[in-house]
Amino acid sequence: MLFHELGGPDVLTIEEIALPAPGPGEVRVRVEAIGINRAEALFRSGGYHYQATLPGSRLGYEAAGVVEEVGAGVTAYAPGDAVMAAANFDFGVHGVYAERVVLPEEYLVPRPAGVDAVAGAAAWLAYTTAYGGMVEAGGLRPGGHVVITGASSGVGTAAIQTALRIGAVPIAATRGAAKRERLRALGAPHVIATGEQDLVAEVRRITGGAGADVVFDAIGGPGFARLGGALRPEGTAVLYGWLDRRPAEVPTQWPLTVRGYANGAVVRSAEGRARMAGFVGSGLRDGSLAPVIAEVFEGLESLPDAHRLMESDAHLGKIVVRV
Numbered sequence: 609m610l611f612h613e614l615g616g617p618d619v620l621t622i623e624e625i626a627l628p629a630p631g632p633g634e635v636r637v638r639v640e641a642i643g644i645n646r647a648e649a650l651f652r653s654g655g656y657h658y659q660a661t662l663p664g665s666r667l668g669y670e671a672a673g674v675v676e677e678v679g680a681g682v683t684a685y686a687p688g689d690a691v692m693a694a695a696n697f698d699f700g701v702h703g704v705y706a707e708r709v710v711l712p713e714e715y716l717v718p719r720p721a722g723v724d725a726v727a728g729a730a731a732w733l734a735y736t737t738a739y740g741g742m743v744e745a746g747g748l749r750p751g752g753h754v755v756i757t758g759a760s761s762g763v764g765t766a767a768i769q770t771a772l773r774i775g776a777v778p779i780a781a782t783r784g785a786a787k788r789e790r791l792r793a794l795g796a797p798h799v800i801a802t803g804e805q806d807l808v809a810e811v812r813r814i815t816g817g818a819g820a821d822v823v824f825d826a827i828g829g830p831g832f833a834r835l836g837g838a839l840r841p842e843g844t845a846v847l848y849g850w851l852d853r854r855p856a857e858v859p860t861q862w863p864l865t866v867r868g869y870a871n872g873a874v875v876r877s878a879e880g881r882a883r884m885a886g887f888v889g890s891g892l893r894d895g896s897l898a899p900v901i902a903e904v905f906e907g908l909e910s911l912p913d914a915h916r917l918m919e920s921d922a923h924l925g926k927i928v929v930r931v
Contacts, residue, residue, distance in 0.1 A: 609705035609911055612663035614654040617912035617919075620667070620705075627708055630679035636710045637691060640725035643670035644914045644927040645733060645762070646851075651699065652915070655853065658698070666703030669695040672719055672728030673709075682713050690719035695733045696875040705911060707931055717881055720889045730899035730926035731892060733871065734766035736884040737848060738824075741869040742767060743774065744883075746822040746846045750775030753815050755807070755838050757781045758826035758851065759791055759799070762926035765900040767824055768796045773896045776821075779814060781807055790924050794900060811838040819843060826851055833857035839864055900925030907931070 611619040630636045648667050650656040675689040685691065693704050694717045702711055719728045742748040748771065756767045759780035771778040772795050780796040782788070788799045800810045811820055819840035825832060829852025835845055836859020845859055848869040858866055874880040891897030902923035905914045907930075914927050 609668070609703075609908055610664055610666060611652055611660070612665075614652070614660065614662070616653065617649075617915040619652065620912050620915070622908055628710060630677055630682075630710050632680040633682060633712055633714075634679040634710050635675055635682060635685050635691075635713050635716060636677040636708060637671075637673040637693075637716070638676050638708050639671045639673040639704060639706055639931050641672050641729035641931060642668055642705060642911075642929045643672075643729040643731075643733065643762075644911075644918055644929065645669055646849075646918060648699065649915050649918050658700075660700045665700045666705065667699055668703040668705035669693065669697075669699050670729055670733045671704035671709070672723075672725040676708070678713075684713055685716065685718075690721075690723075690728070691716045692719045692728045692732045694875050694881055695736075696872050696881075705908065707908070714878070714881075717885045718889070720892050723892050726901060726904055726928050726930060727892070727899050729928050730762065730901060731888060731897070732884075734762040734899065734926060735770060735888045735891065735897055736875060737763045737869075737871045738767035738770040739884065739887050740871055740874045740880075741846050741848045742770060742776075742822055742824050744874065745867045745869045746824060746844045748774065748776050748822045751777070752821035753777045753779060753811075753819075754822040754824055755779045755781060755811055755820045755835070756824050757802075757835075758849065759796065760787045760924045761826060762900070762902075763826065763848075765791075765794055765925050766897070768794050769891075769897050773891055779811055779820060787924055808834065808837040815840075822846060824848065828852050828856040829854040830857045833859050835859060836861035836864055902927050905929045 671693045779798045785801040823845045826849035828850040844865040902925040
C-alpha cells in the first residue's frame with residue numbers, strides 16, 4: 609500500500625513492487641495483521657511531525673507476522689518465528705502496510721507464544737506508549753491516580769489496563785457520555801465525560817481534593833494548560849499526542865513537571881525494547897493486558913475504510929486489518 613500525494617484515505621493505492629531478499633541484519637516477514645494508528649492518518653494527510661517523501665511513500669507502524677527468511681548475521685530470529693513490528697522506524701520508508709516486508713532485525717520484537725496476529729498487531733504500540741509515558745516518563749506508582757485523556761483510543765484503553773496492572777487508579781476522560789459504560793466495563797473505576805462534566809472539578813472530587821499524580825494527555829493544544837489544575841503539587845503532566853493541532857499551552861499550577869513523551873525515542877535502543885517487551889509480553893501472557901479491538905477489517909484493500917473509521921472517532925480501542 610503506497611500513496612503518491614497527500615490527502616484523504618482515497619490516496620492509498622495497492623501496488624505490486626519487487627521485494628528484495630533480506631540483506632545482512634535484515635528479516636523478511638509475512639504480514640498477518642496490521643494495527644492502525646492515528647499517526648498514520650496524520651502522515652497520509654500531511655499533519656504528522658515529519659513529512660512523507662513523495663511519490664511512493666509507504667505507510668504503517670504496527671504489524672504482526674511470521675519470519676520467512678533472515679539475512680546474514682541474524683541470530684535473534686529464524687524462519688517460522690512469530691514477531692511484531694517495534695514501531696521504531698520512519699514508516700514512509702519501512703511502512704508495514706503490505707503482504708510482506710523486509711525490515712532490519714532491530715525493528716522487530718518477538719510475539720509471545722499464544723498471542724494471535726490480531727492481538728499482536730494491536731498490542732505493541734499502545735501498551736509501550738502507555739507504559740513508557742505513564743510509568744517511565746510520568747513516574748506513576750501503585751496507588752497513584754492518573755488522568756487519561758482520549759481514553760477510548762487504542763492507547764487510552766491500553767493505558768487503563770496498564771494503570772490497573774501496576775496498581776494505580778485510572779481516571780478515564782472522554783468527550784461524550786456514550787462511551788462511559790464501555791470504559792467502565794474495561795475496568796476504569798472513574799470516567800469523566802468532558803463534554804458534560806468539569807474535568808478538573810471531577811478529578812478533585814475523586815481524589816478527595818488532592819489532585820492526580822499524573823496526567824497522560826493525547827490532545828495538547830490550549831486545553832493542555834487547564835489539565836494542570838487536575839494535578840497535585842509536584843505532579844507530572846505527560847503530553848504524548850497532539851490531536852489539537854494548535855500550540856500546546858503550559859500549565860501554570862507550579863510546582864509541576866511537564867514531559868513530552870515520544871515512544872520511538874525509547875524503543876530505538878535495545879535496552880528500551882527489552883524493557884517494553886518484558887512488560888508487554890508478561891501482561892499478554894497472564895491476561896492482564898488484553899488489547900481492546902474496535903473492528904477487524906479484511907484485506908489490504910480495506911485499509912482506506914479502516915482509516916475512515918479511525919478519523920470518525922466512533923470506535924473504542926484498536927482498529928486492525930487482517931491481511
